[in-house]
Amino acid sequence: MIENRPWLTFLCHALLIASIVVVAFPLYIAFVASTHTAERMFEIPIPLLPGGELLHNYVTVLTQGVAGASTAPVGRMLFNSLVMALTIAFGKITISILSAFAIVYFRFPLKNFFFWMIFITLMLPVEVRILPTYKVVADLGLLDTYAGLTVPLIASATATFLFRQFFLTIPDELMEAARIDGAGALRFFWDVALPLSKTNIAALFVILFIYGWNQYLWPLLVTTQEDMYTTVIGIKRMIPGGDASVDWNLVMATAMLALAPPALVVLLMQRWFVKGLVDTEK
Amino acid sequence: MEKRTQFPVGWLPYALVAPQLAITIVFFIWPAGQALWQSLLVQDAFGINTEFVWFENFTVLFADEIYLESFKVTALFSVLVASFALTIALVLAACCDHVLRGAKAYQTLLIWPYAVAPAIAAVLWTFMFNPTIGILAYGLKNIGYDWNHLLNGGQAMTLVVISSLFKQVPYNFLFFLAGLQSIPKSLIEAAAIDGAGPVKRFLTIAFPLLSPTSFFLLVVNLVYAFFDTFGVIDAATEGGPSRSTTTLVYKVFHDGFKGLDLGGSAAQSVILMAIVIGLTVVQFRYIERKVQY
Numbered sequence: 001m002i003e004n005r006p007w008l009t010f011l012c013h014a015l016l017i018a019s020i021v022v023v024a025f026p027l028y029i030a031f032v033a034s035t036h037t038a039e040r041m042f043e044i045p046i047p048l049l050p051g052g053e054l055l056h057n058y059v060t061v062l063t064q065g066v067a068g069a070s071t072a073p074v075g076r077m078l079f080n081s082l083v084m085a086l087t088i089a090f091g092k093i094t095i096s097i098l099s100a101f102a103i104v105y106f107r108f109p110l111k112n113f114f115f116w117m118i119f120i121t122l123m124l125p126v127e128v129r130i131l132p133t134y135k136v137v138a139d140l141g142l143l144d145t146y147a148g149l150t151v152p153l154i155a156s157a158t159a160t161f162l163f164r165q166f167f168l169t170i171p172d173e174l175m176e177a178a179r180i181d182g183a184g185a186l187r188f189f190w191d192v193a194l195p196l197s198k199t200n201i202a203a204l205f206v207i208l209f210i211y212g213w214n215q216y217l218w219p220l221l222v223t224t225q226e227d228m229y230t231t232v233i234g235i236k237r238m239i240p241g242g243d244a245s246v247d248w249n250l251v252m253a254t255a256m257l258a259l260a261p262p263a264l265v266v267l268l269m270q271r272w273f274v275k276g277l278v279d280t281e282k
Numbered sequence: 283m284e285k286r287t288q289f290p291v292g293w294l295p296y297a298l299v300a301p302q303l304a305i306t307i308v309f310f311i312w313p314a315g316q317a318l319w320q321s322l323l324v325q326d327a328f329g330i331n332t333e334f335v336w337f338e339n340f341t342v343l344f345a346d347e348i349y350l351e352s353f354k355v356t357a358l359f360s361v362l363v364a365s366f367a368l369t370i371a372l373v374l375a376a377c378c379d380h381v382l383r384g385a386k387a388y389q390t391l392l393i394w395p396y397a398v399a400p401a402i403a404a405v406l407w408t409f410m411f412n413p414t415i416g417i418l419a420y421g422l423k424n425i426g427y428d429w430n431h432l433l434n435g436g437q438a439m440t441l442v443v444i445s446s447l448f449k450q451v452p453y454n455f456l457f458f459l460a461g462l463q464s465i466p467k468s469l470i471e472a473a474a475i476d477g478a479g480p481v482k483r484f485l486t487i488a489f490p491l492l493s494p495t496s497f498f499l500l501v502v503n504l505v506y507a508f509f510d511t512f513g514v515i516d517a518a519t520e521g522g523p524s525r526s527t528t529t530l531v532y533k534v535f536h537d538g539f540k541g542l543d544l545g546g547s548a549a550q551s552v553i554l555m556a557i558v559i560g561l562t563v564v565q566f567r568y569i570e571r572k573v574q575y
Contacts, residue, residue, distance in 0.1 A: 012377035102298035132313035152309035214399035216513030262397035
């Protein structure tokens, strides 16, 4: 700070605290709702202080799901989400680092053509090719499978660019030294390039885990069986039209469980998260 | 840019790019090609006869009031999301950059909503605005304002915009904060010595220096509002009431999966593709060059 302006500083603190309250409020309300009985939810106004049903509600949704709504137990859906998030994160990182390595360290025919083909995927998000992609997955018999949930999403232009940029900054001398010592391409990749990429991989992993966990449209299309739902789409099925039959306490417990894992990843790995976010958008 | 020396070429580089290429071709390029091809076809209701009709699907689409309406809805929605997300984030970042104490804690407490799936954010806000039991709807009723986003299109739009901001404000905030922190302190100090106050310093130094960041974020926010908010709309309003929150992406999904109109849905996909390609080209061509000072 350059000069002391107590009022301005005060105003800034006030604004920041106010906005923290605004973003925390829905979370708090959801938490409070998840600790009450279903009946209490229909006495207006709804409670603003936690009740005593916390354990009961969470155990119910985790093991039985929400009665009336055609969904699997939330424990099962959390498992599906976890499989999806981890597979997408590992898959994207693996295939991107391999193709970036090939593009940087080899000069082979069609290299630029391949590079452009990968680049084009940037311009084709799932949303613009919903039906035909669905048809491909259906024809391959991948509906309601983990492969169908994850494989179509693991091609990644941004991750490939990120690793390409990074490999270009690795000094050429390292590679020359490795070659003089008789190391081949794979050996160099495994013993030099991969260890050096560790921080990039960690940062990317955080971003991709959140990306995978929070997918909505794709799981909505490829899953029809309840036990293949992910948490994020399962919760939508718990709120049918007409709210008389909704067990809001259980729905909110599910919402808390659905947002906790990615939120914890952001909070606990904040440094990697910020790095990953800034890097992937360059 | 290339490496000075390279490894000898054999089968290896092809094997390394193969997985990425296979997925790209099977799940990206082939379906996109299918969408292009189907957008020129008309299929009868039973899927038996298919006829090649050139651009008829497109002319039908652009003569369709409902489709044109979803264009307007999308435009309004993305302008609202982008402008609020950018403004709020910029103000918060400027505040966070100004305060010395607690800046790190503020940052942590402001960015966690990025991790919340747009659909979950929509569920949380829909619960708060629920006309019968929502705490905010209750509060509004007490001060004499009737809230029912199930009936009122404007209120439904407000709800989906708020839900969409939940994830995008933290994102913009981080980029603006990084931008502000990279401005050399000597510039700010020089301006202060010349007698410029904090507001003037922000408007004449920080704001222009942030213009590349802002432009980049504008494009990212528009893409977000166009494509990533499907979950928000599906979870909060399902496009209603009376299509007041039906965006282009929601309509493609709805027509393709509920209406089963293959050609029309494919034509809509092609138009969306053109929009993404346009935005990507703008992002890559102009981002570094035009917004300099």
